[in-house]
Amino acid sequence: MGKLFGLVGHPLGHSMSPLMHNTEFRELGLPHHYQPFELKEDELEEGIKAMRLLGVEGFNVTIPHKVSIIPMLDEVEQEAMEIGAVNTVYRKENLLIGANTDGQGYLQSLLKLTGEDSLVNKNVLVIGAGGAARAVAVSISRSGVSSMTIANRTVEKAEKLSDVCRPYAEVDAISLELANLSLEAYDIIINTTSIGMSPDINNVPIPVQDVKEGVVMSDLIYNPLETLWLTEGREKGAITANGLSMFVEQGALAFEKWLGIKPDRSRMTETVLNKLGGK
Numbered sequence: 001m002g003k004l005f006g007l008v009g010h011p012l013g014h015s016m017s018p019l020m021h022n023t024e025f026r027e028l029g030l031p032h033h034y035q036p037f038e039l040k041e042d043e044l045e046e047g048i049k050a051m052r053l054l055g056v057e058g059f060n061v062t063i064p065h066k067v068s069i070i071p072m073l074d075e076v077e078q079e080a081m082e083i084g085a086v087n088t089v090y091r092k093e094n095l096l097i098g099a100n101t102d103g104q105g106y107l108q109s110l111l112k113l114t115g116e117d118s119l120v121n122k123n124v125l126v127i128g129a130g131g132a133a134r135a136v137a138v139s140i141s142r143s144g145v146s147s148m149t150i151a152n153r154t155v156e157k158a159e160k161l162s163d164v165c166r167p168y169a170e171v172d173a174i175s176l177e178l179a180n181l182s183l184e185a186y187d188i189i190i191n192t193t194s195i196g197m198s199p200d201i202n203n204v205p206i207p208v209q210d211v212k213e214g215v216v217m218s219d220l221i222y223n224p225l226e227t228l229w230l231t232e233g234r235e236k237g238a239i240t241a242n243g244l245s246m247f248v249e250q251g252a253l254a255f256e257k258w259l260g261i262k263p264d265r266s267r268m269t270e271t272v273l274n275k276l277g278g279k
C-alpha cells in the first residue's frame, strides 16, 4: 500500500525535494507519494497533529521550522539535539522521531570530494554560523577533524557554535576579516552563508586571492550551480564543489530512515540537475 511522506516548511515553492523523492519512488516501483505541506509558524503545531492522525510515515522539515518543531516530537536523535535542528522526522512504533541528515549528508559529500575516509590531518574553515553551518560544523567536529575554524560576520554566533563543537575537536571562532588574513592555513574552506545565492550572484563570502594550491572549496549553495566564489576558486586551481551533493545525500539518508532502502543517488542528482538546467 502506498505511504505518504512530505515536506513541512514555508515557503516551499522552489523546493526540489518533492520532485526528487517522487521520481525515486516511481523509478523504484514504489506506490508512495511525497507531498509539500505549506505551514506557517502559527500552523505548525496543528499541522504536526494532523500528520500524526493522517498516518504520514515521515517528512522533511525546512525553514522556518527546523528548530521550533523539536518540542512537538516524541524523541530527537542525539546529533540533531547537538545541531539544535531537525530536518527529518520518521515513525517508530507510532512515535515521531526527529533526526538531522543535513550534517551527515554534508560530511558524506565532502569525503567523496576529498576522496579520503576521514578529515584527520585537515584544517577546515567554515564560513558562516547559521542553521546550515550548525549541521556542517557539528558533523565535521565529530568526524575526527584535525582542527576547525568558524568565521562569521557576527562573531558571537561563531563563538556559540564553537562551544557546541569543542567537546569533539579543536575549534576556533574568528571574524571574517581575520579569516581573510589566514586563508593559506586551510585545506578545506566551506561557505555556509547565503552570499552568492541567486539573486545575490555577484558577491563572494571571502576573497580567494590567498587560498593555498589544491585547497578544497565547498559551497553549500546550488542555485546557481557555480557561485562566483567557486568560479574564482576553480580559476585559481582549487578543487570546487557546489551544495547539490549535500542536498541529494541529506534526502537519500532521510529516504533510508523512512524505508530502509538505499535510493539511487546518481539518479537523484540527475533529476535535480535536469530541473536546475545543469549538465
Ligand code: NAP
Binding pocket: 102, 127, 128, 129, 130, 131, 132, 133, 152, 153, 154, 157, 192, 193, 194, 195, 197, 220, 221, 222, 243, 244, 246, 247, 248, 250
Ligand atoms: P541562515 O541560518 O540564515 O544563516 C545565514 C548565514 O549567512 C549566517 O552566518 C549569516 O551571518 C551569513 N550571512 C548572510 N548574509 C551575509 C552577508 N551579507 N555578509 C556576511 N554574512 C552573511 O541560513 P542557512 O539556513 O544557514 O542557509 C545558508 C545557506 O546554505 C543558504 O544559501 C542555503 O540555501 C544553503 N543550504 C544548502 C543546503 C544544501 O542541502 N545544499 C542545506 C541547507 C542550507 P550572520 O550570523 O552574521 O547573520
